[in-house]
Amino acid sequence: MRKTRWTAVMGFIxxxxxxxxxxxxxPVCSCYEIGDDKxxxxxxxxxGSSAAGVEVRVVxxxxxxxxxxxxDDFSEFEFEKPDVPYKVIFDAGKGxxxxxxxxxxx
Numbered sequence: 789m790r791k792t793r794w795t796a797v798m799g800f801i802x803x804x805x806x807x808x809x810x811x812x813x814x815p816v817c818s819c820y821e822i823g824d825d826k827x828x829x830x831x832x833x834x835x836g837s838s839a840a841g842v843e844v845r846v847v848x849x850x851x852x853x854x855x856x857x858x859x860d861d862f863s864e865f866e867f868e869k870p871d872v873p874y875k876v877i878f879d880a881g882k883g884x885x886x887x888x889x890x891x892x893x894x
Contacts, residue, residue: 813833813834813835813837814833814834814884815831815832815833815834815839815842815878815880815884815885815886816831816832816833816834816886817829817830817831817832817839817876817878817886817888818830818888819876819888819893820893820894821869821893821894822866824869825868825869826866826867826868826869827866827867827868827869827876827893828864828865828866829844829859829864829865829866829876829878829888830863830864831844831859831863831864831865831878831880831886832863833880838863839859839863839878839880840858840859840860840861840862840863841858841859842858842859842863842878842879842880843856843857843858843879843880844856844857844858844859844865844876844877844878844879845876845877845879846867846870846874846875846876846877847874847875847876847877848870848872848873848874849872849873849874849875854870854872854874855867855868855870869890870890873890873891874890875887875888875889875890876888876890876893
């Protein structure tokens with residue numbers, strides 16, 4: 789009886805451990821130009837979660853923050869296209885950053 793209970797407990801623990809990665813979500817972000825001087829970025833997570841409130845930074849090649857804000861209720865962030873080389877950083881926390889070079893934004 790004890791062996792059966794021990795086996796059941798160990799089986800349950802293994803199932804919980806294996807399901808951990810399935811619960812993880814990966815950040816997703818893409819940006820594109822709208823008009824001549826504006827860029828909009830759309831974000832979210834691979835599990836379909838909203839990115840509302842996630843911090844977004846537009847950073848120059850010197851590391852200086854050119855613009856900073858958060859994804860709106862529609863998981864979008866809009867900004868004026870900088871005249872200098874830049875990148876967009878979608879920052880959903882440690883290990884959950886997406887960096888998009890400005891030259892890759894059409």
